[in-house]
Amino acid sequence: MNLASVLSADLPYWAQSLLRVLGGLVAVLLPAGTVVYLFLFKMMSFMQSRLGPMEAGPQGSMQLFAEVGKWLQKEDIYPARADKFIFKLAPLIVLASTFLLVVVVPFGPDALFTDFEAGVFYALAVSSVSVLGILIAGWASANKYSLLGGLRAAGQLIAYELPMVLAVVGVVIQAGTMNLQQIVVAQNADSMFGFSGLGNPYVITQFVGFIVFMIAVQAELTQTPFDMPIAESELVSGYMTEYSGFRFLIFFIGEFATAGVFSMIASVLFLGGWSVPFSWFGWTTIDSIDNWMNIVGPLILFTKMIIVVFFIMWVRFSYPRFREDQLQKFAWKVLIPVSLANIMVTAILKVAF
Amino acid sequence: MFASDVLVAQNIGFAIIATIMVIGALRVVTTNNVVHAALWLVVVLAGAAAQYVLLAAEFVAITQVLVYIGAVMVLFLFGTMLTRTRIGAESDLNNKNLFFGIFVALTLFVAMAMALNSEFGSEKMPANPAVATTQEISDQIFGPYLLPFWALSFVLLAAVVGAIVLARRD
Numbered sequence: 001m002n003l004a005s006v007l008s009a010d011l012p013y014w015a016q017s018l019l020r021v022l023g024g025l026v027a028v029l030l031p032a033g034t035v036v037y038l039f040l041f042k043m044m045s046f047m048q049s050r051l052g053p054m055e056a057g058p059q060g061s062m063q064l065f066a067e068v069g070k071w072l073q074k075e076d077i078y079p080a081r082a083d084k085f086i087f088k089l090a091p092l093i094v095l096a097s098t099f100l101l102v103v104v105v106p107f108g109p110d111a112l113f114t115d116f117e118a119g120v121f122y123a124l125a126v127s128s129v130s131v132l133g134i135l136i137a138g139w140a141s142a143n144k145y146s147l148l149g150g151l152r153a154a155g156q157l158i159a160y161e162l163p164m165v166l167a168v169v170g171v172v173i174q175a176g177t178m179n180l181q182q183i184v185v186a187q188n189a190d191s192m193f194g195f196s197g198l199g200n201p202y203v204i205t206q207f208v209g210f211i212v213f214m215i216a217v218q219a220e221l222t223q224t225p226f227d228m229p230i231a232e233s234e235l236v237s238g239y240m241t242e243y244s245g246f247r248f249l250i251f252f253i254g255e256f257a258t259a260g261v262f263s264m265i266a267s268v269l270f271l272g273g274w275s276v277p278f279s280w281f282g283w284t285t286i287d288s289i290d291n292w293m294n295i296v297g298p299l300i301l302f303t304k305m306i307i308v309v310f311f312i313m314w315v316r317f318s319y320p321r322f323r324e325d326q327l328q329k330f331a332w333k334v335l336i337p338v339s340l341a342n343i344m345v346t347a348i349l350k351v352a353f
Numbered sequence: 354m355f356a357s358d359v360l361v362a363q364n365i366g367f368a369i370i371a372t373i374m375v376i377g378a379l380r381v382v383t384t385n386n387v388v389h390a391a392l393w394l395v396v397v398l399a400g401a402a403a404q405y406v407l408l409a410a411e412f413v414a415i416t417q418v419l420v421y422i423g424a425v426m427v428l429f430l431f432g433t434m435l436t437r438t439r440i441g442a443e444s445d446l447n448n449k450n451l452f453f454g455i456f457v458a459l460t461l462f463v464a465m466a467m468a469l470n471s472e473f474g475s476e477k478m479p480a481n482p483a484v485a486t487t488q489e490i491s492d493q494i495f496g497p498y499l500l501p502f503w504a505l506s507f508v509l510l511a512a513v514v515g516a517i518v519l520a521r522r523d
Binding site: 083086116117118121122124125126128129131132135136138139147150151154155158161178 | 388389392395411412415416418419422423424426427428430431434435484486487
C-alpha cells in the first residue's frame with residue numbers, strides 16, 4: 001500500500017476535518033515563511049548588493065524562527081486611548097480572511113479542502129473581508145497616522161477589487177465555470193489550435209486579464225508601488241504603527257501568506273494550477289488522473305506560486321511609490337476600462353468559436 | 354414530537370445563528386459608539402450569509418459577503434471614520450423618532466411574517482436540498498426576471514449619476 005492510495009482512501013469525518021485543519025495551517029504558513037525568507041530576506045538583499053541574514057543556520061535559513069521568537073517574547077502593549085477589544089480583534093480578522101481564502105484553492109485531483117461550485121466568486125468575496133480588519137485597526141489605534149493609513153487602505157482596496165473581479169470574468173467565460181478545480185481541468189485538457197502539448201493555459205489567451213489581475217493583486221497586497229497605506233516616509237507605518245509583538249506578527253504573516261495564496265489563485269486561474277497538460281500522460285478527464293498527482297500536484301502548484309511571487313516581489317523592490325491620486329486614476333481610468341474591454345472581446349470570441 | 358422529516362442539525366444551526374443575529378441587531382441600536390454599532394451590523398450581515406448557506410443558497414451567501422461586508426460596511430466605516438472619529442462612548446446618539454422607528458420595525462416584521470407564512474405555510478425543506486448552481490440563478494435572472502433586473506439596473510444607474518452630480522463642484 002503506497003502513500004498515494006492512503007491519501008485517496010475514505011477517512012472518517014473527524015479525520016478528514018483534522019487533516020483539513022492541518023492542511024490549511026500548512027497551506028498558509030509554508031508560503032508565508034518561504035516568501036519572507038526567499039524574497040524579503042534574500043532576494044531583496046541581493047538586489048541591494050548585500051548578503052542579508054547569514055548567521056542563523058546555513059545561509060541564514062533559520063533567521064525566520066529567530067524573528068518569530070523575538071516577536072513572540074515582546075510585551076503586548078497598546079496605546080492608552082485605544083479601543084482595546086477592537087485593537088486586538090483587527091489582526092485576527094485579517095488573518096482569518098487569509099485562511100478563508102486558502103480553502104478554495106485546489107492542490108491536486110483529490111487534494112482539496114472543498115470543491116466549491118462558485119469558487120472564484122468566493123475567493124474574491126472573502127479577500128475583501130481583510131479590508132474590514134485593516135480599517136478598524138487604523139481606527140482603534142487612536143493615532144492620526146494609523147487612521148490615515150486605514151482610510152487609504154480602504155480606498156485602495158475597494159478601487160482595486162473591481163479590476164480584479166473583472167479580470168477574472170474573462171477566465172470564467174472561457175472556462176465556462178466558476179469552480180477552480182474545473183478551471184484547472186479546462187486549461188489542461190484543452191488544446192491551443194489543435195496543439196495539445198501545452199494544454200491551454202489562460203495566461204496566453206487571457207494575457208490582458210492576467211496583467212490586470214496581477215496589478216490588482218499587487219495593490220490588494222499593498223506592496224510597493226501600491227504601499228500608500230503603510231508608506232513609511234509619510235505615515236510612519238500606517239495602520240500598523242501602534243502594533244508590536246505578536247499582534248504585528250499576525251499582520252506580517254497575514255500580509256505574506258495572502259501574497260502566497262493570491263499567487264496560488266493566480267496560478268490556478270492563469271497558469272494551469274496543480275496539473276500538467278493531460279496529453280503528457282494520456283489523461284482525458286479528472287477521474288482518469290493517476291493518484292500520484294495528489295503528491296506531485298501540490299509541489300507543482302507551490303513552484304508556480306513561487307514564480308508568481310517572484311514577479312510580485314521583483315516589482316516591489318524595483319519601483320517607487322505612486323501618489324494617492326495617480327493610484328485612484330490608474331484603477332478607475334485604465335484598469336477597469338481595459339478589463340471591461342477584455343470581457344467584451346472574450347465573450348464575443350467565445351460565442352463566435 | 355420530532356418527526357423524521359424535521360432537519361435537526363439545520364434547525365439547531367439556524368437557532369444558534371439566529372440568536373447571534375438578534376443579539377447583534379439589538380446591540381447595533383443600543384451601543385453608544387458609532388463604529389461599534391457598524392461592527393455589530395457586520396455580525397448581523399455575516400449571520401444572514403450563514404443562514405443562506407444553511408438554505409443551500411451558496412451564491413446568494415457569497416454575494417451577501419462580497420456586497421454587504423466587503424463593500425457596504427467598509428463604506429459605512431469609511432464614512433463614520435472620516436466624519437466622527439472619537440473613540441469611546443457618545444451620548445447623543447438616540448434619535449427623537451425612536452418610537453416611530455420601533456413601530457415601523459414591528460409593522461414590517463408582522464407583515465413579512467404573515468406574507469411568508471401564507472406563502473409557504475407548513476412546507477418543509479427537502480432533507481438533501483440541491484445546491485442552486487450559479488447557472489440556474491443566472492438563467493432565472495436573465496429569463497423570467499429580466500424586466501425587474503433591468504428596472505433595478507436603472508435605479509442603480511440613477512444613483513450613480515446622482516452621486517456624480519452631488520460630487521461635482523461646478
